[in-house]
Amino acid sequence: MIFKIYVLIASLLCATFSAQGQSFSRKENFTRQDTLRGSITPERSWWDLTYYHLDIQVKPELKFISGKNTIQYKVLKTNSVMQIDLQAPLKITKAIQNNKVLKIKQDGNAHFITLIKNQNINDINTLDIYYEGHPKEAINAPWDGGISWKKDHKGNPFIASSCQGLGASVWWPCKDHMYDEVDSMLISVNVPKSLINISNGKLRRVEQYGDTKTYHWFVGNPINNYGVNINIGDYAHFSETYNGIAGNLTMDYYVLQDHLKKAKTHFKQAPKMMEAFEHWFGPYPFYKDGYKLVEVPYLGMEHQSSVTYGNQFKNGYLGADLSGTGWGLKFDFIIIHESGHEWFANSITNKDIADMWIHESFTTYSENLYLEYYYGKEASSAYVVGTRKNIKNDTPIIGFYNVNKEGSTDMYYKGANMLHTLRLWINDDEKWRHILRGLNARFYHQTVTTQEIEHYISEASGIDLEAFFNQYLRTVNIPTLEYSIEKKLLKYRWTQTVENFEMPVKMTVDGVEHWILPKPAWQTLKLPSPIPSIIFDEGFYIKKNRSR
Numbered sequence: 137m138i139f140k141i142y143v144l145i146a147s148l149l150c151a152t153f154s155a156q157g158q159s160f161s162r163k164e165n166f167t168r169q170d171t172l173r174g175s176i177t178p179e180r181s182w183w184d185l186t187y188y189h190l191d192i193q194v195k196p197e198l199k200f201i202s203g204k205n206t207i208q209y210k211v212l213k214t215n216s217v218m219q220i221d222l223q224a225p226l227k228i229t230k231a232i233q234n235n236k237v238l239k240i241k242q243d244g245n246a247h248f249i250t251l252i253k254n255q256n257i258n259d260i261n262t263l264d265i266y267y268e269g270h271p272k273e274a275i276n277a278p279w280d281g282g283i284s285w286k287k288d289h290k291g292n293p294f295i296a297s298s299c300q301g302l303g304a305s306v307w308w309p310c311k312d313h314m315y316d317e318v319d320s321m322l323i324s325v326n327v328p329k330s331l332i333n334i335s336n337g338k339l340r341r342v343e344q345y346g347d348t349k350t351y352h353w354f355v356g357n358p359i360n361n362y363g364v365n366i367n368i369g370d371y372a373h374f375s376e377t378y379n380g381i382a383g384n385l386t387m388d389y390y391v392l393q394d395h396l397k398k399a400k401t402h403f404k405q406a407p408k409m410m411e412a413f414e415h416w417f418g419p420y421p422f423y424k425d426g427y428k429l430v431e432v433p434y435l436g437m438e439h440q441s442s443v444t445y446g447n448q449f450k451n452g453y454l455g456a457d458l459s460g461t462g463w464g465l466k467f468d469f470i471i472i473h474e475s476g477h478e479w480f481a482n483s484i485t486n487k488d489i490a491d492m493w494i495h496e497s498f499t500t501y502s503e504n505l506y507l508e509y510y511y512g513k514e515a516s517s518a519y520v521v522g523t524r525k526n527i528k529n530d531t532p533i534i535g536f537y538n539v540n541k542e543g544s545t546d547m548y549y550k551g552a553n554m555l556h557t558l559r560l561w562i563n564d565d566e567k568w569r570h571i572l573r574g575l576n577a578r579f580y581h582q583t584v585t586t587q588e589i590e591h592y593i594s595e596a597s598g599i600d601l602e603a604f605f606n607q608y609l610r611t612v613n614i615p616t617l618e619y620s621i622e623k624k625l626l627k628y629r630w631t632q633t634v635e636n637f638e639m640p641v642k643m644t645v646d647g648v649e650h651w652i653l654p655k656p657a658w659q660t661l662k663l664p665s666p667i668p669s670i671i672f673d674e675g676f677y678i679k680k681n682r683s684r
Contacts, residue, residue, distance in 0.1 A: 192325055222309040
């Protein structure tokens with residue numbers, strides 16, 4: 137997801153680098169609505185999503201959506217009240233189960249539905265939620281979220297959804313929490329017959345009703361709510377078959393008619409991306425649903441198997457290199473970054489948005505892995521180190537739990553540099569690749585916590601990384617290597633670190649490689665000469681302070 141990066145770049149034009157410390161415990165005021173949105177409430181926890189059928193009509197000229205969502209669920213515990221989320225100004229008009237209209241109590245964006253049918257443990261039940269209205273319009277998508285009601289240059293409607301963070305309930309009723317992904321989903325969207333709707337998964341059929349058409353898209357894999365999308369426009373289509381690790385993968389591309397020629401050239405990066413990321417992360421997680429790249433009237437987003445694209449067919453980030461090294465112009469940022477989210481965000485999904493670093497740190501790090509696959513380790517390292525100028529160190533990377541509150545935008549570039557640093561510490565490229573692929577095998581199609589990811593990497597690396605992750609994820613302090621050189625003796629220690637922090641650092645002394653293990657207490661290393669040439673490996677994301 138890139139919805140924060142534009143704001144981040146703008147702020148960095150006048151920002152200063154902050155290194156003030158911050159404790160693990162932070163305070164911020166939250167409302168009841170924050171808790172209802174961000175926690176696993178009793179009205180959510182008793183049922184497990186199994187299937188959605190979102191069946192809607194979109195009227196572009198009115199900026200209006202109406203229809204229903206059929207929710208199939210398994211009963212885990214006895215209860216009779218269900219929480220369904222839908223954000224104003226949309227309204228739920230009725231809820232029906234077994235042909236009976238149910239009572240709905242609204243509390244802001246949360247709707248509590250009282251069920252009449254006995255909810256017996258292990259039963260599979262269904263519920264129909266009817267709704268309609270004018271959904272929130274995204275004014276500056278994807279940063280603010282909602283529906284983009286735009287026109288292409290010919291005056292045709294050009295419409296798309298984007299809603300990460302804000303929540304899918306901004307445009308359709310659902311169980312709007314990340315912890316419970318629906319197992320499969322049918323998305324039926326009725327639009328004027330001159331237009332095409334592209335959604336997630338595979339197109340099952342198209343049905344015409346008078347002057348409208350309904351496009352039925354089926355998602356055969358688990359999908360998180362914000363990954364569901366609609367994209368409506370005057371699209372041209374082309375496709376190819378990629379021979380991947382798990383067999384033949386259908387790769388489809390949808391762009392505006394006049395962009396077809398340039399897309400056929402520019403989108404050649406998509407199979408290159410797939411080759412590189414299957415090398416690093418293992419098989420593409422959604423062979424059953426295919427891969428799509430869909431042009432939209434905003435910059436882009438990681439919608440599962442329906443990655444949206446608006447980078448103007450340029451390399452870099454709208455033609456800019458976010459690293460300042462030149463390497464960022466070797467690839468289209470949106471194709472690479474948003475597609476990387478298929479592994480980290482869509483297959484491996486955080487349970488709570490506070491842990492969004494799992495999505496963004498790994499995916500931002502995937503950018504330099506793409507470079508390494510095609511241009512080598514020096515290019516990769518230069519790129520990720522170059523992105524450090526985008527780090528603010530304002531607040532910790534991990535946000536507040538149970539209130540739908542993410543952490544700092546540093547989850548992007550600080551997170552990527554944290555992972556790069558960890559790779560250097562492990563100092564075994566094959567083991568590191570095994571860890572990345574192992575994450576995707578172990579947590580395939582699962583929702584996870586930070587603790588699960590930390591534990592897995594510690595176990596797979598054979599290193600206790602508790603203090604390492606505490607340092608980089610839960611504080612704003614960057615480990616500072618304080619050192620001095622006195623009479624052929626290097627003295628060094630860590631400062632600005634959490635309790636029990638230890639991490640080796642690689643350096644060269646007069647051209648010879650050395651590893652040192654700084655600690656809070658001073659350590660020493662004999663030097664070959666009184667005025668040695670000492671170069672610390674810049675790949676480690678640390679500060680260095682030489683005392684005289």
